Amino acid sequence: MRDENIHNMNFLDEKDHRFGVFQRVLDARMKELLSKGLGAKVRQADPILPEDEEKIWNQKVFGMQSSLALQYTVFFYNCKLFGLRGYDEHKSLECDQFEVGCDERGKYIHFHGRLSKTYKGGLKHIQLQNKDIKHYCLNAERCLADFYMVYLDALGHRGAFYRRPLAVGIRYGEQVLGINKIKGLMKEITGKAGIVGNFTNHSGKRTCATQLYQAGVDEQEIMSKTGHRSETAVRKYKRSNSVLMENVSKVLDPPKMMKFEG
Template sequence: MKELLSKGLGTKVRQADPILPEDEEKIWTSGVFGSHSSQALQYTVFFYNCKIFGLRAFDEHRNLECSQFEIGQDEQGKFIRFTGRSSKTYKGGLKHLQLTNKDLKHYCQEGERCLADLYRTYLDALSNEGPFYRRPLAVSGIVCVRYGEKVLGVNKLKGLMKEITGKAGLEGNFTNHSGKRTCATQLYHAGIDEQEIMSRTGHRSETAVRKYKRSNSVLQERVSEVLNPPNTKKMKGEITVLKMNESENLRDENSKPAAVSDSVVTRGVPEIGSGSENAEIPNIFKPGSVFNNCVFHFKP
């Protein structure tokens, strides 16, 4: 293993990519998600089963039943309640007697993308009983959402996430595991406590759930900006007000603020108006303006 590593083998770990918020928005706007067809609605509930309930790549989807979902409303708003059963980390029996089964309530936003309404439409089309994933049927008449009695095939179910991202035009290593990774990553970036993240994903240790956390391009850009060399262009566009005129005659006889052009100390830029380089800098230091302990940033 050491010899292979020295040759560069095994230096890159191939992992499923999370679905970033901008990618998720692209899936919606491209029409892959929604309730306008049986296929689109099934794509929607599959993705959000992964994202909001942290279901695993295949094993927790395969035996999913309609009875595990409850659509309701309380003083907090509409919600979807999911009750888990046997899973990789919870198999029941005496060994797991002290563990609790996954029982999650997800509150939904109002509007066209209300997940509670979408799940209700999907469950109604399945008559609220039987297997959760069934084969979509062709649309006829005014009915736009129909499903058959046969369950979705194993290979079809395993490739749903890749199919979703492919139709939306996303590029990356997207698998069914991307949904669970999306759940952990977005909660992590939002500052949610690890215990709450574990309740969604079903992990039993902090070490396991941390493997699902992935840095996004925004965080990487911020880190890069801190570590990059000093940017002279930004320094030229920065004006720091270090002190103000301490004269007792700060206001003139008409009680108007005095000009501050002599009391402003600039850093990194010549005096405003002294050359064409500062022609685009707005003239905020007009007579009558008073500033104290301020820092002004101008884009280069």
């Protein structure tokens, strides 16, 4: 319907009685399939856990030892720090959307967002704002502001943000990375580090939301990072990971056997 430019109909809208029969048939079929086990397990992109992130650094997949490693680094942290999703928010990035600076709080990376899935601009979004995120770099040993500055210097602070890395030194060509290449970057990163899981570019955004959620950050602040416009949408990222499940299991597991003297 979108392809045919039809926007006044939504066959999943329960209030639209024109699709009542269709909805009842679809509802019955979904329940039937679920009873057979189809759709019971939802396959989602896994977040990158802190221990996995550390492993990527230790395996030297991240770093400034090559132009490719540096590109992996800024790509991942564009996802984690600024909540960029999939490839659609990466492919149109420009160098001038990033500013590296320093103030009384320390070094920072300032990201200026443009169009995204949830922000299209124009009259409909006149009351909304695009992403405007300043990340302060508190880890002196891995100061991301330094990594971004080296990367931007290599690109000449102009043009497309993702360009083909060259083999010698920290240098990049004029050729812009293709869509398929950008789509596969997260799998390349985790694969080279030997991390097993269902990792896609969406894993970066899940990493952002998951780590903020686990740290007890307010939902509104999480939304400002991820770009979600509703709390319902951002709550979809509040899913238990293996660490949380292990902690819950410890609480609910049978008590340990008591040893009595005598």
